[in-house]
Amino acid sequence: MSEQRIDTIRLQRIARGFTETAVFYAAIDLDLFTHVSHGAASIDAVAAAANISALNAERTVVVLLAMGLLEKDVDGQLRNAPDCEKFMVSTSERFAGPWMTFTRREVPQWFDLTATLSDLTPPAELGMYDDMTVERARKYHSATYSIGMGAGRRFARHVDMSARTRLLDLGGGSGAYSIQAVKANAGLQAIVLDLPAVTIVTQEYIDQNQVADRVSTFGGDFVNDEFPTGCDIAVMASNLPIYNAKNIQKVVQKTFDALEPGGEMHLVGETLNADGVGPLDASMWGMAEALYRSGGRSHSVTECLGYFETAGFVDVENVDFVAGTLSRTVGRKPTS
Numbered sequence: 001m002s003e004q005r006i007d008t009i010r011l012q013r014i015a016r017g018f019t020e021t022a023v024f025y026a027a028i029d030l031d032l033f034t035h036v037s038h039g040a041a042s043i044d045a046v047a048a049a050a051n052i053s054a055l056n057a058e059r060t061v062v063v064l065l066a067m068g069l070l071e072k073d074v075d076g077q078l079r080n081a082p083d084c085e086k087f088m089v090s091t092s093e094r095f096a097g098p099w100m101t102f103t104r105r106e107v108p109q110w111f112d113l114t115a116t117l118s119d120l121t122p123p124a125e126l127g128m129y130d131d132m133t134v135e136r137a138r139k140y141h142s143a144t145y146s147i148g149m150g151a152g153r154r155f156a157r158h159v160d161m162s163a164r165t166r167l168l169d170l171g172g173g174s175g176a177y178s179i180q181a182v183k184a185n186a187g188l189q190a191i192v193l194d195l196p197a198v199t200i201v202t203q204e205y206i207d208q209n210q211v212a213d214r215v216s217t218f219g220g221d222f223v224n225d226e227f228p229t230g231c232d233i234a235v236m237a238s239n240l241p242i243y244n245a246k247n248i249q250k251v252v253q254k255t256f257d258a259l260e261p262g263g264e265m266h267l268v269g270e271t272l273n274a275d276g277v278g279p280l281d282a283s284m285w286g287m288a289e290a291l292y293r294s295g296g297r298s299h300s301v302t303e304c305l306g307y308f309e310t311a312g313f314v315d316v317e318n319v320d321f322v323a324g325t326l327s328r329t330v331g332r333k334p335t336s
Contacts, residue, residue: 148176156184240269
């Protein structure tokens with residue numbers, strides 16, 4: 001049997017991975033997926049719609065085809081790949097362009113990662129969130145809102161809240177989970193706990209969705225401040241890598257203590273597999289915290305189960321929420 005040949009193909013792909021990101025960003029800037037969705041089905045049509053030369057349209061289309069973001073039908077006409085058609089068309093209410101380019105401003109920092117990792121300065125507890133302003137919160141959540149509403153819609157489908165009365169939404173940001181939860185459950189109220197500057201922006205989204213009679217806000221730092229009482233369900237979504245293990249344990253314990261007997265907590269986050277190996281996306285969210293100078297890190301499924309069990313939750317389990325990206329750890333507070 002011949003030995004397996006070892007080559008540099010995988011390493012070369014990693015070394016040039018940034019070029020794929022750059023082409024994707026350019027396609028978003030040019031609104032190319034919208035043009036294709038609206039009928040620009042050839043290179044010349046793309047060039048005209050995007051106001052670029054035919055040569056540059058060809059270059060861009062060739063790469064997007066190779067990346068699988070564009071496809072050709074049997075007649076050679078261009079069309080968007082299904083995910084691009086659903087999320088990358090700017091005239092759609094599900095347009096996720098702001099979220100896809102959310103970390104674009106960080107590109108120079110990523111390419112200076114060696115210096116960041118070599119800096120021995122102790123991290124701040126909340127990193128970039130330590131000095132959050134209303135203006136920054138508004139900009140931040142203009143990017144996260146669309147993707148958050150989709151995640152909130154999924155949460156409302158997957159979690160039976162029909163018998164619950166009050167949802168505590170920890171670090172709820174735009175309030176997407178609370179907004180979708182009350183829309184799906186007529187008897188449910190919700191309260192979004194986030195930093196005071198953030199809750200001003202939260203209220204804007206609550207008003208926009210006309211749920212102010214059922215969703216309220218509570219300004220505070222959920223690591224150090226007291227929680228509202230009277231809640232029988234809690235969710236903490238997409239905040240996991242921002243914190244170290246000590247603070248996650250603290251928040252889970254505080255949630256357990258604040259919940260009504262029989263209440264349940266859901267921790268939705270970018271989790272590593274049980275053995276701590278992959279997925280890549282979860283590991284990268286932990287690495288991003290180095291750029292923000294926070295003490296956050298990636299957490300494994302095993303660790304998340306442990307946080308819940310240590311706090312006193314029972315019937316603890318972890319399930320896929322978005323395969324390869326997010327999981328959901330859930331536990332119930334005993335009735336006695």
